[in-house]
Amino acid sequence: xxxxxxxxxxxxxxxVQNKTRYFRLLARLGTFTLIRELSFRGNFLVKVIxxxxxxxxxxxxxxxxxxxxxxxxxxxxxxxxxxxxCFFALNGVIETxxxxxxxxxxxxxxxxxxxxxxxxxxxxxxxxTCRRVxxxxxxxxxxxxxxxxxxxxNKGWEFDALRVAMFGITFTCGVAIAYSFMLVLxxxxxxxxxxxxxxxxxxxxxxxxxxxxxxxxxxxxxxxxIVFTYILPILLVVNVPSRVMMKAMQPExxxxxxxxxxxxxxxxxxxxxKALRSYRSASS
Amino acid sequence: xxxxxxxxxDDSYELQSPTRKGTWQKYYRVLRVSIAxxxxxxxxxxxGTFLRMLPMVTTILLWQAIYKGSGQEVLAGFxxxxxIAYLLLVxxxxxxxxxxxxxxxxxREIREGTLKKYLIQPLDLLGYLISYRTAHKITYILMAALxxxxxxxxxxxxxxxxxxxxxxxxxxxxxxLSFLIGFYFEAAVGMVGFWFLEVTSILYIVITLNYFISxxxxxxxxxxxxxxxxxxxxxxxxxxxxxxxxxxxxxxxSELLWGLGLEAFWAIFFAWLARFLYRRGLRHYGAYGG
Numbered sequence: 001x002x003x004x005x006x007x008x009x010x011x012x013x014x015x016v017q018n019k020t021r022y023f024r025l026l027a028r029l030g031t032f033t034l035i036r037e038l039s040f041r042g043n044f045l046v047k048v049i050x051x052x053x054x055x056x057x058x059x060x061x062x063x064x065x066x067x068x069x070x071x072x073x074x075x076x077x078x079x080x081x082x083x084x085x086c087f088f089a090l091n092g093v094i095e096t097x098x099x100x101x102x103x104x105x106x107x108x109x110x111x112x113x114x115x116x117x118x119x120x121x122x123x124x125x126x127x128x129t130c131r132r133v134x135x136x137x138x139x140x141x142x143x144x145x146x147x148x149x150x151x152x153x154n155k156g157w158e159f160d161a162l163r164v165a166m167f168g169i170t171f172t173c174g175v176a177i178a179y180s181f182m183l184v185l186x187x188x189x190x191x192x193x194x195x196x197x198x199x200x201x202x203x204x205x206x207x208x209x210x211x212x213x214x215x216x217x218x219x220x221x222x223x224x225x226i227v228f229t230y231i232l233p234i235l236l237v238v239n240v241p242s243r244v245m246m247k248a249m250q251p252e253x254x255x256x257x258x259x260x261x262x263x264x265x266x267x268x269x270x271x272x273x274k275a276l277r278s279y280r281s282a283s284s
Numbered sequence: 285x286x287x288x289x290x291x292x293x294d295d296s297y298e299l300q301s302p303t304r305k306g307t308w309q310k311y312y313r314v315l316r317v318s319i320a321x322x323x324x325x326x327x328x329x330x331x332g333t334f335l336r337m338l339p340m341v342t343t344i345l346l347w348q349a350i351y352k353g354s355g356q357e358v359l360a361g362f363x364x365x366x367x368i369a370y371l372l373l374v375x376x377x378x379x380x381x382x383x384x385x386x387x388x389x390x391x392r393e394i395r396e397g398t399l400k401k402y403l404i405q406p407l408d409l410l411g412y413l414i415s416y417r418t419a420h421k422i423t424y425i426l427m428a429a430l431x432x433x434x435x436x437x438x439x440x441x442x443x444x445x446x447x448x449x450x451x452x453x454x455x456x457x458x459x460x461l462s463f464l465i466g467f468y469f470e471a472a473v474g475m476v477g478f479w480f481l482e483v484t485s486i487l488y489i490v491i492t493l494n495y496f497i498s499x500x501x502x503x504x505x506x507x508x509x510x511x512x513x514x515x516x517x518x519x520x521x522x523x524x525x526x527x528x529x530x531x532x533x534x535x536x537x538s539e540l541l542w543g544l545g546l547e548a549f550w551a552i553f554f555a556w557l558a559r560f561l562y563r564r565g566l567r568h569y570g571a572y573g574g
Contacts (some may be wrong), residue, residue, distance in 0.1 A: 046485035050492050057496040064506050069354035072346075200335045207339040214344040224341075 089144025318419030381466030391472025478565025499525030
């Protein structure tokens with residue numbers, strides 16, 4: 001029988017091994033959750049079907065909309081579909097890697113099971129937010145990239161290595177910012193114990209990110225644009241990578257998303273550790 | 285464990301509860317207890333209702349951009365104001381027709397064997413559940429009146445005021461029938477649990493599809509004529525689209541009467557289907573579990 005134990009020396013003095021052990025551990029955790037998920041293949045398949053169905057509904061909605069108009073907030077159909085694909089892929093990454101783990105955090109706090117995770121000789125933030133991979137939503141990442149690919153094809157996009165590289169960087173920044181927001185909301189569970197409304201807050205944040213920034217740049221919505229671009233930069237998450245590929249590049253926005261990523265990750269980590277210091281074990 | 289189950293539970297139940305008045309009193313008590321239970325988490329409920337309505341802000345902005353982009357004032361018979369009013373009214377429709385956890389709850393009772401309490405006590409499953417859900421809806425509507433009232437007041441300029449009394453009457457009727465369709469449809473899905481044990485997967489697919497085909501995302505009139513026509517004879521439109529267009533006065537005269545008639549037909553059909561599946565299902569029921 002294959003041994004699935006983790007042969008990772010956590011106290012390794014080798015700095016290269018130290019740097020890679022988180023990736024190796026993530027790969028092992030991913031393998032473990034995949035094996036567990038495939039024990040219930042029917043359930044796994046249905047969850048994938050639901051995701052495909054949801055994407056089909058989203059595409060049907062935008063097909064219906066673009067049958068009546070050629071442009072939405074200065075985004076043509078192909079540009080907009082790229083945006084939708086980018087959102088779907090990015091949200092897929094977040095849901096695959098972090099959402100289920102963050103959802104589970106309040107239960108760990110309430111039951112006191114968090115103690116067992118804190119005792120492990122590994123970074124707490126890594127273990128709490130990455131210990132399970134939700135493979136059933138991972139096809140969303142592929143589907144998102146497929147929509148982006150089809151949109152580029154339909155637009156007659158010409159390959160541009162700089163744009164692709166910038167897209168890779170800004171997409172990663174988008175994931176990091178979204179992760180930071182989720183981490184802050186999750187950390188609140190230490191004080192609030194119940195996190196149902198917090199997860200609704202996350203859903204609200206993600207619903208802001210799913211539309212082009214231009215829809216917020218009129219009338220009373222301009223204040224939303226300013227707040228959610230420059231103070232709580234959730235509007236950057238999908239907008240910047242999509243613009244990099246489909247519209248004129250804005251170096252200042254690329255620079256800004258890099259700064260916003262560093263600040264978001266640092267602040268969220270500080271907040272998470274502060275929350276952990278307030279944790280009082282609830283179990284016996 | 286397997287026990288012999290009477291496939292006609294209603295007959296045995298009638299022996300213990302001979303009068304119709306007694307039956308009503310019993311379900312009235314279920315209603316009162318459920319109302320008290322639902323009123324426990326008021327603050328959480330108010331916060332949740334507000335949070336759920338906030339995405340409406342982005343929806344309004346998106347449709348504003350769509351109308352501006354199209355350069356037209358009317359899309360599929362809907363002006364911009366009517367479109368936003370429609371999307372707000374859909375929330376009211378769903379307030380009546382959505383039944384969170386109903387089908388999953390029925391299938392759980394079947395799977396875990398706890399359904400037998402309805403068979404050994406003088407209590408009908410569907411009768412109990414509709415009393416419970418009615419209580420749920422009454423408290424939900426009463427408590428949502430404040431947040432919804434505020435939101436509709438802020439958005440009042442999207443409406444042309446209240447429609448005429450007959451339209452208001454038809455609107456209320458369509459909402460009540462949408463409650464019955466929503467309840468019996470989900471109950472029928474839950475009854476499938478007698479044969480499949482686990483219906484959550486079917487339910488996920490149904491809920492996801494229903495979101496689009498009931499007109500929650502956009503009015504069905506925007507779809508290509510074939511699909512719009514097809515969806516308008518199906519029962520799902522009554523859970524969101526139909527009550528909203530009734531309020532907006534998009535359906536009037538004989539068309540309104542025909543729509544209400546068809547809605548009543550679907551409500552009766554699903555009530556019959558749920559009862560039929562329940563009786564058939566009891567013949568398969570093994571009452572496993574504690």
